[in-house]
Amino acid sequence: MAASTLTPSRLHPSDLGRTASVGLRTRKTRAALSALGIMIGIAAMVAVLGLSESSKWDLLAKLDRLGTNLLTVQAGQGIGAGSGQLPEEAAGMVARIAPVEATSSISAVDANVYKTDFIPSGQTGGISVQAVDVNLLETLGGELTAGTFLNEATAAYPTVVLGSVAAARLGIADVAHQPLVWLGDQWFAVVGVLEEFDLSPNLDRAALVGVASAETFLDHEAIPSSIYVRTNPQFVDDVMDVLPATANPQNPEEIEVSRPSDALEAREAASDAFTTLFLGLGAVALLVGGVGIANVMVISVLERRAEIGLRRALGATRRHVAAQFLGEALLLALVGGVGGVLLGVGVTAIYASTQGWAILVPTLAWAGGLAAAIVIGAVAGLYPAMRASRLSPTEALRTT
Amino acid sequence: MTAPALDREAAPLPPGRVLSIRDVTKVYPTEPPVHALAGVSLDVDEGELVAVVGPSGSGKSTLLHVMGTLDRPTSGDVVIAGHSVNALTDRQLSSLRARRIGFVFQQFHLLNGYTALDNVADGLLYSGMRLYDRRERAALALARVGLANRMMHTATKLSGGEKQRVAIARALVGRPAIVLADEPTGNLDSHTSDSIVELIEELNAEGATIVVITHDHEVAGHFPRTISLRDGLIESDALNGSGRR
Ligand SMILES: Nc1ncnc2c1ncn2[C@@H]1O[C@H](COP(=O)(O)OP(=O)(O)OP(=O)(O)O)[C@@H](O)[C@H]1O
Numbered sequence: 001m002a003a004s005t006l007t008p009s010r011l012h013p014s015d016l017g018r019t020a021s022v023g024l025r026t027r028k029t030r031a032a033l034s035a036l037g038i039m040i041g042i043a044a045m046v047a048v049l050g051l052s053e054s055s056k057w058d059l060l061a062k063l064d065r066l067g068t069n070l071l072t073v074q075a076g077q078g079i080g081a082g083s084g085q086l087p088e089e090a091a092g093m094v095a096r097i098a099p100v101e102a103t104s105s106i107s108a109v110d111a112n113v114y115k116t117d118f119i120p121s122g123q124t125g126g127i128s129v130q131a132v133d134v135n136l137l138e139t140l141g142g143e144l145t146a147g148t149f150l151n152e153a154t155a156a157y158p159t160v161v162l163g164s165v166a167a168a169r170l171g172i173a174d175v176a177h178q179p180l181v182w183l184g185d186q187w188f189a190v191v192g193v194l195e196e197f198d199l200s201p202n203l204d205r206a207a208l209v210g211v212a213s214a215e216t217f218l219d220h221e222a223i224p225s226s227i228y229v230r231t232n233p234q235f236v237d238d239v240m241d242v243l244p245a246t247a248n249p250q251n252p253e254e255i256e257v258s259r260p261s262d263a264l265e266a267r268e269a270a271s272d273a274f275t276t277l278f279l280g281l282g283a284v285a286l287l288v289g290g291v292g293i294a295n296v297m298v299i300s301v302l303e304r305r306a307e308i309g310l311r312r313a314l315g316a317t318r319r320h321v322a323a324q325f326l327g328e329a330l331l332l333a334l335v336g337g338v339g340g341v342l343l344g345v346g347v348t349a350i351y352a353s354t355q356g357w358a359i360l361v362p363t364l365a366w367a368g369g370l371a372a373a374i375v376i377g378a379v380a381g382l383y384p385a386m387r388a389s390r391l392s393p394t395e396a397l398r399t400t
Numbered sequence: 401m402t403a404p405a406l407d408r409e410a411a412p413l414p415p416g417r418v419l420s421i422r423d424v425t426k427v428y429p430t431e432p433p434v435h436a437l438a439g440v441s442l443d444v445d446e447g448e449l450v451a452v453v454g455p456s457g458s459g460k461s462t463l464l465h466v467m468g469t470l471d472r473p474t475s476g477d478v479v480i481a482g483h484s485v486n487a488l489t490d491r492q493l494s495s496l497r498a499r500r501i502g503f504v505f506q507q508f509h510l511l512n513g514y515t516a517l518d519n520v521a522d523g524l525l526y527s528g529m530r531l532y533d534r535r536e537r538a539a540l541a542l543a544r545v546g547l548a549n550r551m552m553h554t555a556t557k558l559s560g561g562e563k564q565r566v567a568i569a570r571a572l573v574g575r576p577a578i579v580l581a582d583e584p585t586g587n588l589d590s591h592t593s594d595s596i597v598e599l600i601e602e603l604n605a606e607g608a609t610i611v612v613i614t615h616d617h618e619v620a621g622h623f624p625r626t627i628s629l630r631d632g633l634i635e636s637d638a639l640n641g642s643g644r645r
């Protein structure tokens with residue numbers, strides 16, 4: 001036979017895919033179990049990032065709705081502080097600050113509220129009574145779940161609006177027939193129930209009465225204890241600076257000014273810390289998953305020595321053998337990665353919808369999850385692939 | 401298709417010669433070292449059917465591995481299908497096996513998850529031929545070994561004899577210059593074994609060049625030429641019926 005030319009061994013890319021998936025197709029249970037670690041890790045990370053994003057979006061929407069331009073002015077409780085009351089003229093003075101758009105005062109009333117007149121007065125039920133301006137709801141951006149808020153007319157009569165927690169404690173949800181509560185020494189008609197306040201949770205546990213009716217029926221002297229202030233959003237900081245001196249020119253240091261939306265943001269920052277923790281746990285699961293795949297691949301190479309020998313005899317180069325096992329590790333990791341992303345998105349969707357949040361999974365989370373899976377598969381497959389390719393054909397074939 | 405870099409490695413063989421090995425030794429570097437082949441020379445021409453016999457440990461498998469480029473000789477040269485093994489890289493030896501050499505093993509070495517058809521088609525896998533064409537040729541090869549009605553059976557569902565037929569079809573599907581079989585009947589009962597020997601003779605009659613290692617002197621007696629190994633040396637190399645080579 002004449003000297004012939006040698007065309008190099010070739011493995012078509014589609015055939016590489018087929019050979020790399022032999023192990024997965026013929027050992028499905030093992031493949032599924034070894035992909036599980038990666039899947040759990042990726043799912044944890046995607047779900048954590050998805051939930052954090054969804055809740056953040058919810059918070060932003062809430063802040064957007066409630067505004068970050070609400071300020072609270074209170075009499076301080078520190079040393080040298082007064083009676084917990086603001087000067088009588090404070091509300092009027094504050095309203096005169098130019099960027100202030102609205103003010104609404106509340107003052108604590110020394111009275112208790114009960115469902116009936118039988119309960120001994122020692123049991124307050126934790127519900128405070130507050131005399132409020134009729135523009136309070138508007139100033140706070142609050143909502144009612146039932147009935148109406150106080151208005152100029154009802155504020156002069158023995159009527160009351162209950163915060164969400166107060167209403168629950170008193171067992172009142174329906175106000176269509178204006179149920180009565182025993183407030184002070186008097187029956188008051190409940191005309192409305194409030195939704196939860198995100199920006200001033202203390203009002204959730206309060207029974208709100210009009211200033212006029214408090215003075216008339218409860219012997220109350222309406223000197224404000226807190227003033228809610230809505231300002232032009234562009235001048236929030238400036239207003240905060242001048243509020244103490246405006247509210248109490250004699251003792252500005254007794255005045256505490258706060259921005260309730262800061263508390264919401266702080267709560268979110270705290271949940272960010274948890275996000276980091278869970279991301280860390282997800283990363284550990286990924287690492288363990290990667291080690292699991294490497295382990296399964298090493299065993300697979302040992303078990304399939306005969307197959308490796310056969311492939312070398314059929315003309316596979318070392319590189320073809322390495323590519324087959326590397327490809328198998330990548331496929332395993334990718335199966336885990338795709339499963340993990342789907343699971344993570346599913347968990348996010350289910351939890352977010354129970355919370356009434358928008359379902360948001362950042363691209364970084366799912367794309368990053370898949371990328372992480374690929375990298376882990378490559379790293380986990382490298383050593384087994386090298387071992388497989390270094391096996392000499394005769395050594396591999398000798399195993400029976 | 402030309403590959404000039406490889407052309408230079410081509411070693412001339414007389415016309416009609418497929419394989420030529422010269423003074424080949426193989427020493428396994430164990431303690432003490434094993435001289436599995438102690439200086440073997442032989443030629444195989446196109447269309448020959450050669451039996452290699454010898455006691456266990458005489459070096460038969462080692463010889464087959466060296467002839468099939470699965471292992472390199474410690475010294476001496478192997479020229480197969482016009483290429484000198486000593487001049488080729490590992491990748492080039494792989495391509496030689498992919499296109500010019502077919503193997504049949506005692507343990508069949510079929511891929512269990514695959515059908516008979518795909519096992520045979522894998523004989524062409526590393527030639528770069530596309531799956532459709534591989535299967536087409538595999539179907540013909542399977543029909544040739546009498547398994548036209550078993551193509552879609554997975555390997556695990558085949559009998560021993562059928563498995564070896566599939567393996568033979570896989571070795572032949574690429575029309576290699578030479579087929580090397582290491583004890584192809586070693587795992588089969590005598591009846592099945594006879595039918596495999598018959599198949600090998602038929603394929604040889606159709607032109608295939610085949611070297612068969614066997615323990616079985618009766619099998620060897622069927623073949624036109626028998627090489628006897630002992631302790632890594634050729635004890636005899638004879639044409640059956642006619643005189644010595
Ligand atoms: N990888 C190896 N390392 C060390 N020694 C080996 C190796 N492979 C084979 N041998 C030794 O080389 C000698 C020849 O082995 P070989 O497998 O070629 O014999 P064989 O004729 O095929 O025997 P059998 O009929 O049992 O298959 C034996 O002594 C064997 O133990």
Ligand SMILES: [Mg+2]
Pocket residue numbers: 460461462
């Ligand atoms: Mg042997």
